[in-house]
Amino acid sequence: MAGIKKEPKLIKRTNREGWHFYYYDKAGVRKLVSTGETVRHKAEAMKREFLASLEKEKISIRLRDYAAHFFTAECPHRRRLRDEGKSVTARHNKNQRIWLENYIKKDPISNIFLNDLTRADVIDFRSRLKNKLGEKMNTLNKVMETLKVITNEALIREDMDRDPFKGIGPTKYEKIQAGIFTMEELNTLFVKNPPWQDIFDYTAFLIAATLGRRRGEILALRWQHVDLDEDKKGWMGVIHIHEAWKGGEEYGGTKTGVKLDIPLPRITAAAIAKLKEEALNKNPDMFLFGYPEGKAFGETWWRKRFLKAMDKAEIDVESRHLKPHSFRHTLNTILRERIKDPALVRAYLGWTNERTQDGYTHFQIEHLQKEAEAVDGLFG
Numbered sequence: 531m532a533g534i535k536k537e538p539k540l541i542k543r544t545n546r547e548g549w550h551f552y553y554y555d556k557a558g559v560r561k562l563v564s565t566g567e568t569v570r571h572k573a574e575a576m577k578r579e580f581l582a583s584l585e586k587e588k589i590s591i592r593l594r595d596y597a598a599h600f601f602t603a604e605c606p607h608r609r610r611l612r613d614e615g616k617s618v619t620a621r622h623n624k625n626q627r628i629w630l631e632n633y634i635k636k637d638p639i640s641n642i643f644l645n646d647l648t649r650a651d652v653i654d655f656r657s658r659l660k661n662k663l664g665e666k667m668n669t670l671n672k673v674m675e676t677l678k679v680i681t682n683e684a685l686i687r688e689d690m691d692r693d694p695f696k697g698i699g700p701t702k703y704e705k706i707q708a709g710i711f712t713m714e715e716l717n718t719l720f721v722k723n724p725p726w727q728d729i730f731d732y733t734a735f736l737i738a739a740t741l742g743r744r745r746g747e748i749l750a751l752r753w754q755h756v757d758l759d760e761d762k763k764g765w766m767g768v769i770h771i772h773e774a775w776k777g778g779e780e781y782g783g784t785k786t787g788v789k790l791d792i793p794l795p796r797i798t799a800a801a802i803a804k805l806k807e808e809a810l811n812k813n814p815d816m817f818l819f820g821y822p823e824g825k826a827f828g829e830t831w832w833r834k835r836f837l838k839a840m841d842k843a844e845i846d847v848e849s850r851h852l853k854p855h856s857f858r859h860t861l862n863t864i865l866r867e868r869i870k871d872p873a874l875v876r877a878y879l880g881w882t883n884e885r886t887q888d889g890y891t892h893f894q895i896e897h898l899q900k901e902a903e904a905v906d907g908l909f910g
Contacts, residue, residue: 540553540565540570540573540574540577541553549568550568551564551565551566551567551568553565565577591643591644592640592641592642592643592644593634593639593640593641593642593643593644593647593680594634594635594640594641596644596680596684596689597630597634597635597640597680600626600627600630600679600680600683601623601624601626601627601630601676602627605623606683606687607679607680607683608623610683610686617782619776619777619780619782620776620777620778620780621776621777621778621780624777625672626672626676626679629669629672629673629676630676630680633659633662633673634673634676634677637655637658637659639651639652639654639655639677644684644689644690645689645690645691647681647690647694648694649694649695649696649697649698651694652674652677652694652695652698653698655677656670656674656698656701659673659674660701667701667703668703670701671700671701674700674701675700678695681693681694681695682695706851707851708851708852708853708855708856708859709847709850709851709852709856709859710852710856710859710860710863711739711845711852711856711857711860713864715843715845716739716860718843719735719739719839719843720732720735720736720739720797721797723843725838725839725840725842725843726835726839727835727838727839729801729804729805729808730805730819730827730835731835731836731839732801733798733801733802733804733805733818733819734748734749734818734819734827734832734835735835735836735839735854735857736797736798736801737751737769737798737802738854738857738858739857739860739861740795740797740798740861741769741792741794741795741798741861741878742857742858742861742862742878742879743771743858744774744785744855744858745775745829745832745854745855746774746775746776746785747771747773747774747775747784748819749775749817749819749826749827749828749832750773750774750775750781750817750826751769751817751818751819752814752815752816752817752818753806753809753812753813753814753815753816753818754814754815755769755770755771755772756768756769756770756802756806756818757769757770758794758799758802758803758806766794766796766799766800766803767793767794767799767802768791768792768793768794769791769792769794769798769802770789770790770791770792771784771789771790771791771792771880772784772789772790775826775828777829784880786880786882788880788882790880792878802818805818810822811824832854833854836853836854840852858879861879862875862879865878
C-alpha cells in the first residue's frame with residue numbers, strides 16, 4: 531500500500547492494434563495502470579474510483595495489522611535495508627519482535643488506524659509503558675524505538691501522511707557506569723591463580739582482556755584467523771578480526787564493519803598455541819571455541835563460564851556492574867593511562883572516533899594519583 535501524495539496524470543498510449551487507451555501512473559503501486567477507456571472523461575472517472583479505493587484501504591488498516599510482518603522473515607524494514615547493502619542481525623530482529631508482541635500489540639495503541647496515529651497517541655503510549663515498566667528505562671526506550679521503526683518504514687513507503695514521532699526523543703535516565711577490573715584482579719584471573727574451568731574459557735576471556743575484543747568477535751574466531759609466528763618485537767603473531775557471531779547460526783562483519791589485524795601479546799599467543807595443541811580438529815574453518823563436530827560455543831557457554839570464574843575468584847560482579855564486556859572497558863582505561871596518543875589505543879581496539887572511546891574510559895581514584903601529586907607540586 532502507498533499513501534497518496536500527488537494525483538497521477540493520465541497518459542495516452544497506443545496498443546499494437548492501433549487503439550488509443552488512457553493509463554495513469556501511480557508510483558509505488560504500479561508503473562502504469564490501464565483505465566480500459568478510450569475517452570478521456572471516462573478515464574478520469576475510472577482513475578478517481580481507483581484512488582478512492584486506495585484511500586479506503588489505506589485508512590482502514592490498524593497498527594497491529596500493519597505491523598504483522600515486521601521483524602519476521604518477511605519483514606519489509608529488514609528487506610529494504612538488505613537491498614540497500616545494510617543489515618539487521620537475527621538477534622536484534624528477534625528482540626524487536628518480542629518488544630512488539632509483549633508491549634505494543636498488548637496496548638490500545640495497536641488498535642488505532644495507522645493514518646490516524648498522532649504524537650499524542652505516542653506520548654500516551656509512552657506514559658502507559660513507563661507505568662508498566664517502572665525503572666526499566668532501557669527497555670522503555672527499546673520498545674519505543676521498535677514502534678518508531680514501524681512508523682518510519684510506513685513514512686518511507688508513503689503509507690502514512692505524517693510522522694507521529696516528530697519532536698519526541700528517547701527518555702533520558704541515569705545510566706549505570708560499567709565497572710572495570712583492577713590490575714590485581716587481572717593478574718589473579720590470568721596469571722597467579724586462574725579460576726577458569728579449562729583452556730577454552732581461559733583463552734577466550736584472555737583475548738577479551740588483552741585485545742579488548744567483543745564476545746561476537748571471539749566466538750567467531752576460526753583457526754584461519756590466527757597466525758602464530760614468534761617475533762623479536764615482543765609479540766608472537768597476528769589475530770585477524772574479520773567477522774562476528776550475530777546470534778544463532780548467523781555470522782557477519784564486525785560491529786563497525788572494519789576488519790582488524792592485531793599483533794598478539796606473548797601471553798595471549800602462548801594460550802592460543804596451547805589451545806591449538808589440544809584441539810581435536812585444527813581445520814582452518816574450525817572455530818577456536820567450539821565443539822569437535824564444528825559448532826561454536828554460544829551465549830550460554832560464554833555467560834556461565836564467566837560467572838563461574840568470577841564466583842571462584844570471589845569477585846563481586848553484581849555490585850560493581852562487571853560483565854565480560856568490562857574487559858574492553860578495563861583495557862581501554864589502562865592503555866589510555868599509559869599510552870600518550872589515544873589514537874593508537876583507538877586503533878588497537880577498533881574505534882574510529884573519540885566519543886566512543888570516552889564512553890569506555892573510567893578513570894578511578896588510583897588512576898588519578900599522579901594528577902593529584904602534580905597539583906600538590908603547584909603549591910610546594
